[in-house]
Amino acid sequence: MTRSYRRVSMLFGRFCSIVLVTFGFAQAALAQALDMREGVTEVSQRVQSLHHLSLGVCIVVGIVVFGAMFYTMYSHRRSRHPTPAKFHESTPVEIIWTIIPTLILVGMAIPATITLIDIEDNSDPDLTVLVTASQWKWHYQYVEADIGFFSNLSTPQDAINNLVDKDENYILEVDNPLVIPTNQKVRFLMTSGDVIHSWWVPDFAVKQDAIPGFINEAWTRVDVPGIYRGQCTELCGMNHAYMPVVVEVLPEEEFLTWIEDQRVAAALAGEQAIADRSRTWTMEELMPIGEEVYIAQCATCHLPDGVGQGIRYPALAGSEIVNGPVEAHIERVLNGVVDTEMQAWAPQLSDRDIAAVITYERNSFGNDTGDIVQPLAVFESR
Amino acid sequence: MIAHADTIPKQRHPLIAFILRWLLTTNHKEIGTLYLCLAFLLFFIGGAMAMVVRLELFQPGLQFTQPDFYNQMVTLHGLIMVFGAVMPAFVGLANWLVPLMIGAPDMALPRLNNFSFWILPFAFILLLSSMFMEGGAPNFGWTFYAPLSTTYGPPSTDYFILGVHLMGVSSVLGAINVMVTILNMRAPGMTLFRMPLFVWTWLITAFLLIMAMPVLAGAVTMMLTDRHFGTSFFEAAGGGDPVLFQHVFWFFGHPEVYIMILPGFGIASQIIPTFARKKLFGYHSMVYATVAIALLSFIVWGHHMFTSGMPLAAELFFMYATMLIAVPTGVKVFNWVATLWRGSITFETPMLFALGFVIMFTIGGFSGLMLALVPADFQYHDTFFVVAHFHYVLYPGAIFGTMAAVYYWLPKWSGRMYDERLGKIHFWTATIAVNLTFFPMHFSGLAGMPRRVVDYSIAFADFNIVSSIGAGLLGLTQILFLYIIVKALTSGEKVTDAQVWEGAEGLEWTLPSPAPLHSFHTPPEIEPDEAHAATDKA
Numbered sequence: 001m002t003r004s005y006r007r008v009s010m011l012f013g014r015f016c017s018i019v020l021v022t023f024g025f026a027q028a029a030l031a032q033a034l035d036m037r038e039g040v041t042e043v044s045q046r047v048q049s050l051h052h053l054s055l056g057v058c059i060v061v062g063i064v065v066f067g068a069m070f071y072t073m074y075s076h077r078r079s080r081h082p083t084p085a086k087f088h089e090s091t092p093v094e095i096i097w098t099i100i101p102t103l104i105l106v107g108m109a110i111p112a113t114i115t116l117i118d119i120e121d122n123s124d125p126d127l128t129v130l131v132t133a134s135q136w137k138w139h140y141q142y143v144e145a146d147i148g149f150f151s152n153l154s155t156p157q158d159a160i161n162n163l164v165d166k167d168e169n170y171i172l173e174v175d176n177p178l179v180i181p182t183n184q185k186v187r188f189l190m191t192s193g194d195v196i197h198s199w200w201v202p203d204f205a206v207k208q209d210a211i212p213g214f215i216n217e218a219w220t221r222v223d224v225p226g227i228y229r230g231q232c233t234e235l236c237g238m239n240h241a242y243m244p245v246v247v248e249v250l251p252e253e254e255f256l257t258w259i260e261d262q263r264v265a266a267a268l269a270g271e272q273a274i275a276d277r278s279r280t281w282t283m284e285e286l287m288p289i290g291e292e293v294y295i296a297q298c299a300t301c302h303l304p305d306g307v308g309q310g311i312r313y314p315a316l317a318g319s320e321i322v323n324g325p326v327e328a329h330i331e332r333v334l335n336g337v338v339d340t341e342m343q344a345w346a347p348q349l350s351d352r353d354i355a356a357v358i359t360y361e362r363n364s365f366g367n368d369t370g371d372i373v374q375p376l377a378v379f380e381s382r
Numbered sequence: 383m384i385a386h387a388d389t390i391p392k393q394r395h396p397l398i399a400f401i402l403r404w405l406l407t408t409n410h411k412e413i414g415t416l417y418l419c420l421a422f423l424l425f426f427i428g429g430a431m432a433m434v435v436r437l438e439l440f441q442p443g444l445q446f447t448q449p450d451f452y453n454q455m456v457t458l459h460g461l462i463m464v465f466g467a468v469m470p471a472f473v474g475l476a477n478w479l480v481p482l483m484i485g486a487p488d489m490a491l492p493r494l495n496n497f498s499f500w501i502l503p504f505a506f507i508l509l510l511s512s513m514f515m516e517g518g519a520p521n522f523g524w525t526f527y528a529p530l531s532t533t534y535g536p537p538s539t540d541y542f543i544l545g546v547h548l549m550g551v552s553s554v555l556g557a558i559n560v561m562v563t564i565l566n567m568r569a570p571g572m573t574l575f576r577m578p579l580f581v582w583t584w585l586i587t588a589f590l591l592i593m594a595m596p597v598l599a600g601a602v603t604m605m606l607t608d609r610h611f612g613t614s615f616f617e618a619a620g621g622g623d624p625v626l627f628q629h630v631f632w633f634f635g636h637p638e639v640y641i642m643i644l645p646g647f648g649i650a651s652q653i654i655p656t657f658a659r660k661k662l663f664g665y666h667s668m669v670y671a672t673v674a675i676a677l678l679s680f681i682v683w684g685h686h687m688f689t690s691g692m693p694l695a696a697e698l699f700f701m702y703a704t705m706l707i708a709v710p711t712g713v714k715v716f717n718w719v720a721t722l723w724r725g726s727i728t729f730e731t732p733m734l735f736a737l738g739f740v741i742m743f744t745i746g747g748f749s750g751l752m753l754a755l756v757p758a759d760f761q762y763h764d765t766f767f768v769v770a771h772f773h774y775v776l777y778p779g780a781i782f783g784t785m786a787a788v789y790y791w792l793p794k795w796s797g798r799m800y801d802e803r804l805g806k807i808h809f810w811t812a813t814i815a816v817n818l819t820f821f822p823m824h825f826s827g828l829a830g831m832p833r834r835v836v837d838y839s840i841a842f843a844d845f846n847i848v849s850s851i852g853a854g855l856l857g858l859t860q861i862l863f864l865y866i867i868v869k870a871l872t873s874g875e876k877v878t879d880a881q882v883w884e885g886a887e888g889l890e891w892t893l894p895s896p897a898p899l900h901s902f903h904t905p906p907e908i909e910p911d912e913a914h915a916a917t918d919k920a
Contacts, residue, residue: 213618
């Protein structure tokens with residue numbers, strides 16, 4: 001049943017393309033750009049077929065209804081048809097145009113129901129990833145492998161502010177993409193640490209809200225290796241537009257190697273952290289690292305020059321906390337402020353990065369405390 | 383005017399007398415005018431915010447606004463257009479037209495009428511003043527989902543909450559007034575099934591308002607107590623449920639969508655028969671279809687929440703219920719086409735707007751049907767496809783509907799004719815602009831552009847340029863509309879004929895033009911109507 005629908009809907013799809021092209025979008029390549037994305041999963045392709053089916057039905061009904069309208073507007077205008085007819089009621093006609101649309105709707109509801117039942121089948125995953133959203137980043141936790149990391153926007157602020165050119169992945173690029181294997185059913189568990197976000201990858205046809213206090217489920221199975229990009233689709237505050245989702249799909253063996261690499265990297269990072277806090281850092285070492293971290297993590301709210309944006313995103317230049325006791329400053333950065341966009345950075349950044357960014361903040365934007373914060377101090381405050 | 387002069391002492395300064403007259407008026411025509419003027423003013427303010435949004439979206443990157451201010455503009459644009467432009471405009475039309483159409487001397491509750499209007503300016507002062515507060519205006523979208531609007535909302539959210547409360551009170555009082563007027567003040571012989579379709583659609587709208595607005599009041603009250611009094615209705619950390627907010631909001635929100643379209647259906651059903659010179663086809667089925675749409679509107683709210691983690695059974699229920707709405711809506715469209723069929727059609731400006739309404743609203747209806755299919759909705763949801771959809775129903779529906787009504791009844795209200803040539807130019811530029819603005823949004827949405835974003839991938843740049851140019855043109859057409867109205871009122875050709883339009887039917891066309899301030903002191907005679915004889919007997 002679905003198959004014959006698919007054949008019909010493909011015909012409709014081709015027909016739509018022709019209509020759209022004749023509407024002035026003269027290039028065939030562009031006609032494809034007007035379609036819903038086909039995507040790379042069986043689900044996304046079935047969803048696209050459904051889109052073609054419903055679009056085709058709408059176009060056919062539209063041609064009939066608008067055709068009748070334009071015909072009557074042309075032939076029954078006063079100059080051609082000076083005496084109006086008198087009829088104004090017909091029960092049989094009303095019944096006919098109630099029943100026919102109902103039947104068409106049933107014809108659309110059947111494939112939609114079949115597809116939906118398959119989409120909602122979250123059972124028997126090969127791999128589970130816990131996706132935790134927060135303003136404005138994603139955290140991916142591989143439940144079985146016990147590794148996890150944050151995924152932040154990596155487009156430079158200068159590109160957003162039009163100071164440098166934008167490349168093709170503008171605001172759709174991250175530092176650490178989610179990596180999943182091909183040909184495996186990957187289940188996503190979605191939740192949020194603050195407001196509601198929504199995780200969307202158009203090429204998988206997966207869109208699921210990440211809601212604080214809830215865990216939602218979704219799944220995908222991708223056959224084609226590659227990098228797939230999407231965005232947060234639920235308004236989640238100031239930087240809603242700057243919360244991309246990037247998924248890298250690797251062949252199974254490469255994925256296993258990648259997992260192993262992550263484990264090794266985590267172990268190395270642990271050793272590095274011990275090394276970092278067992279020595280004393282100089283201002284010259286910390287400042288460049290601090291600036292880099294500040295621009296990547298803090299500047300979207302507090303702005304690159306630390307002037308802030310009103311009361312919700314306070315200025316760091318001349319701030320009481322930044323110019324006050326170091327301990328309070330470390331505490332603020334580590335734990336954030338509950339129920340505001342100022343999040344806890346303890347789980348996100350290393351001792352070295354936090355020490356560097358605090359040092360940077362205390363010695364920039366006109367702040368001149370001269371304080372050098374050591375990674376050890378951050379470690380002890382955790 | 384003359385009757386009111388008696389109540390105001392003559393020695394008052396003319397300005398004070400003028401202010402008092404409009405402040406204290408209980409006349410349905412004057413209050414109708416007040417509503418329409420306020421709606422027009424707010425339409426310009428909300429439109430200016432849309433211009434800011436489209437200006438920022440003209441190119442990728444940040445050009446004119448910062449993200450937080452952009453979100454404030456998106457939020458206020460939505461709130462002001464819904465509660466400030468469309469709803470007051472429809473209430474204004476109801477005030478002017480319902481008593482004239484049913485042969486009543488005034489609204490049933492004139493003082494309540496005055497009160498429900500004068501609440502509104504204060505509600506919008508509260509809402510708009512938030513723009514000048516520390517922390518800025520509400521920035522969480524007109525749907526104000528918790529916890530973005532509760533825990534994370536700016537301090538001005540409380541002003542927003544009080545503003546929404548006042549708008550709700552105003553709407554409920556207005557709706558009670560319309561309902562009581564229609565049910566009790568009809569001239570003898572004006573049975574329910576003889577009422578013009580505009581009166582029917584407003585009666586049904588009034589029921590929707592009375593059922594939906596208190597739910598919105600409940601939602602914002604829960605927000606207020608969550609924000610200040612330690613409750614956790616929507617706060618997961620306190621045992622509450624952020625999804626509950628969405629259920630409550632959309633239980634209001636979906637009927638609200640029909641509140642903004644049903645009177646438009648009524649307007650089209652008045653205008654199309656006039657200029658087709660043929661009776662409305664299927665009067666009874668039009669009424670039943672409207673009732674069906676209204677009833678269905680209360681069981682489809684879940685289709686706004688398909689991605690929120692609903693169980694399969696609920697998704698299927700809301701999908702089927704939503705698809706069903708296409709049936710009565712289709713019946714209405716078919717009836718309009720059948721009304722045109724073998725008529726003797728002319729294309730004066732009101733007719734053009736009414737026909738534009740039918741065609742473009744139907745396009746919005748098509749995308750609505752597509753959105754009902756849950757698997758496809760996963761791709762459309764919260765993208766520009768949705769923005770395209772609801773602007774296609776709201777702009778040609780509510781705005782074109784209101785404009786058609788203004789062109790159609792302005793000669794009756796003011797005794798002066800608008801400039802037909804300018805009216806036609808207005809229609810065609812507006813139609814081009816609407817399609818230029820909103821049609822490309824379908825494609826940017828399908829290509830993957832989320833809604834409510836301040837910035838977007840360069841892949842969506844072409845569509846956004848077209849949309850922004852269209853929006854600019856659309857903004858300009860409103861200035862033309864204002865000019866046409868002012869020109870008609872000040873120097874328009876005087877209308878002396880009561881009938882105004884040769885094909886028009888209804889009691890309002892039996893009154894002189896302009897309609898006197900006080901009409902139908904004695905109920906008009908309703909002629910027996912063959913067409914309704916069967917119903918009348920039953």
